[in-house]
Amino acid sequence: MLNALLSIYIGWLLGLVLTTVLLIIFGYDWGPLPHLYVKLVKFVQNFYPHNYPQTHTSWPAIIKQCDTSLLRKHRDDSLSSFYFSETPMLNVFDVCSDAFKAGFEAIIQDQLSVAFDSAPPFYSTLLEHPGRLPFLDTKHRISRRHIFGYFVALLFRYGVLLPIRLSLMFVSFIFSTTAIVAEYFMDMTDEQKLRVGIMNCRLFCAGIGLVAKYHNRQYRPKHPGIAVANHLSPNDIQAIYADIDPNNGYGFTVTGQRQTGLICFIETIAEKLIPTLWVERRSATDRKRFMD
Known part of the structure; x- marks a missing residue:
């Protein structure tokens, strides 16, 4: 009985992961379901006390x-x-x-x-046991229903969300590694690199649980324009890059300071798949090349 339940559980998780991967590869998504999930989380949290300072x-x-x-x-x-x-x-x-x-x-x-x-504090987002409030004499009281909701959310986070997101992160890593190896042995066209970069960014965003709503898409840079924003992390870049329409035939050129260590490794991977321009600000040659 236990083995059967475990098999159903693992098969269900694999089905969700594989379905998500296939949807991303073929250019589709889950539609309104992620946004409905966010609304459901907000609805559940409304039953818990709000502890924002006024x-x-x-x-x-x-x-x-x-x-x-x-x-x-x-x-x-x-x-x-x-x-x-x-x-x-x-x-x-x-x-x-x-x-x-x-x-x-x-x-x-x-x-x-x-x-x-x-x-928001952890005890109002179901990320911490709701019985731990900052003041023992607070006017809010946590009921058994709140405790029950916390444990249900705990099982859902670690039993469903965690394995799915780890699997999607692993798939995105394997996908990018395979694409780099393929590009090394054969010359990929710019269109192929663009589609691979978009798919990898979408897999990564799905792995971190990002639910994004993009606004004012009509103001996106037009080819061959370039958009520059300071202090963006690699995660921010992947979230922006995931919204590119592959049918346009062009994406964004990622620019930044040339780094060392792990960041240098990430920059090396990125320049294999997407247009990049890394600048060493102390180098006059790099600065001139960037301006040109």
Whole structure:
């Protein structure tokens, strides 16, 4: 009985992985299903308490605020005003250390994080046991249904999402390696390289669980134009490259600083499949070649 269930489970996962790979290879996708999945996750999370701090101040950012503390802050009053939690104090040292830590959090501020919203805490995204709240006397109470939802989400993440995403990441690695070996022994055309690059980027994005919605596609650069954006990671580039229409016959030229180590290896792989232009900024020759 156990072997039969295990066989069904593995076969189901393999079916999902192979179907996803075939859809990507033939230029299709799952349609609205990934976006419906995101909506379902948001719907489930609405049943859990929202613990975002409420503030109307123009300067609410702290470098890194600790979620667990015996002090609670008057967010609507002042960034430097605190009152003690109603939980009985067990150790004077904990109170002193929390006050010391809160003082540093109130003093050390930056000029960047004020432009962004803080990420939701783990206990409101089902990524952490929901019984762990920052204040024991908080007005929110976690019910058994919340605990049940957490364990269901835990089984789904590690029993379904994790093996599927690892498999897709492995397939994307094998796909890119095979394409590089094939390009070494035979000269691939630019159109073939473009299609291989797009398929590899889409496999990678599927492996990391990316659900993207692309806007204003009419403003994409036209051939032979070039788009340059600073401080993009390889993941960002693959997400942008995955949206290229292979029927156009051209993609993006990836530019960047020539690096060493692992990044140099990734750059070497990339230049085998897609148009690249790596620049050593200290070299006048490279800078002139880039401008030309």
